Amino acid sequence: MKPTNPEFAAPADADARRAVVPVICYPVDGLAPPDLAAYRAARDGWILVEIVIAAPRDAAHFRVPAGHFFRIVSVDGPQVGDLNLWNADDVAERFFSGKTRALHGTHVSTGDRLWSNLPHMRPMATITEDTLDWYGFDQYGGSVHDVIGTRCDPYTNRLLSGGDYHHCCHSNLTRAFADARGVALAEAEPHVHDVLNVFMCTGFTRDTGQYFMKATPVRPGDHLEFFAEIDLLGALSACPGGDCGSAHSSDAVACHPLRIEIYRPKAPPAGWVSPAPNAYPRTHGR
Numbered sequence: 001m002k003p004t005n006p007e008f009a010a011p012a013d014a015d016a017r018r019a020v021v022p023v024i025c026y027p028v029d030g031l032a033p034p035d036l037a038a039y040r041a042a043r044d045g046w047i048l049v050e051i052v053i054a055a056p057r058d059a060a061h062f063r064v065p066a067g068h069f070f071r072i073v074s075v076d077g078p079q080v081g082d083l084n085l086w087n088a089d090d091v092a093e094r095f096f097s098g099k100t101r102a103l104h105g106t107h108v109s110t111g112d113r114l115w116s117n118l119p120h121m122r123p124m125a126t127i128t129e130d131t132l133d134w135y136g137f138d139q140y141g142g143s144v145h146d147v148i149g150t151r152c153d154p155y156t157n158r159l160l161s162g163g164d165y166h167h168c169c170h171s172n173l174t175r176a177f178a179d180a181r182g183v184a185l186a187e188a189e190p191h192v193h194d195v196l197n198v199f200m201c202t203g204f205t206r207d208t209g210q211y212f213m214k215a216t217p218v219r220p221g222d223h224l225e226f227f228a229e230i231d232l233l234g235a236l237s238a239c240p241g242g243d244c245g246s247a248h249s250s251d252a253v254a255c256h257p258l259r260i261e262i263y264r265p266k267a268p269p270a271g272w273v274s275p276a277p278n279a280y281p282r283t284h285g286r
């Protein structure tokens with residue numbers, strides 16, 4: 001982390017260097033924005049086709065065909081969820097948290113896309129509704145639905161606490177993937193990847209830049225809604241941290257289930273076509 005007592009004295013022009021105006025790394029002006037009106041119109045008359053429950057301190061897997069919607073819904077009490085997504089037909093293509101962050105910022109909301117990894121790099125899902133979009137950024141720089149965290153995992157827990165805990169999101173997602181694909185845990189584990197932290201409220205401290213969390217503002221009835229751009233396999237872990245206001249990687253705090261609702265529209269959104277993989281020819285200069 002950045003030292004609060006630096007070893008080296010600031011140069012004479014330190015203020016001028018710090019005053020350089022930043023530029024956005026990846027301006028997304030060139031990206032065609034999602035036609036939210038068309039997506040939302042497609043919800044008229046949609047049919048709820050499946051409900052899947054992620055039990056507290058456990059994960060559930062689910063499938064969403066391209067052109068369907070899914071919602072992650074808060075039930076019973078404030079709860080954070082860790083989401084993984086794969087191409088249902090080729091699980092080597094999966095959600096790319098880092099590039100999604102680079103394109104859309106540290107926290108995502110309505111109109112943002114969840115992008116897949118290289119070399120595929122296409123939208124896997126589009127966020128079409130977020131009942132927590134009113135939160136914005138709070139006085140600590142915190143916001144909800146981050147793509148800056150990774151997932152709680154038993155390896156970091158062992159490093160920091162010395163103990164073993166088996167219901168971290170990483171383990172929950174590993175079991176869910178193994179069940180979904182009918183494979184052993186050892187085969188499943190490498191497919192688990194950095195998550196979208198659904199409903200989690202996080203940021204970086206202003207002085208040291210450390211990752212922080214605080215109790216989520218989500219309440220039962222809130223939801224985050226997605227449109228599946230390609231056939232998806234998903235896994236959602238109801239984090240053992242519960243509202244993530246104090247601890248995780250333990251059974252110490254209250255935990256609640258999360259509900260996944262999958263909807264089939266009567267017809268796809270007007271003008272929508274499932275996105276093709278990225279067109280870069282993969283020649284890499286040779």
Ligand SMILES: [Zn+2]
Pocket residue numbers: 082151152168169170239240241248
């Ligand atoms: Zn977790």
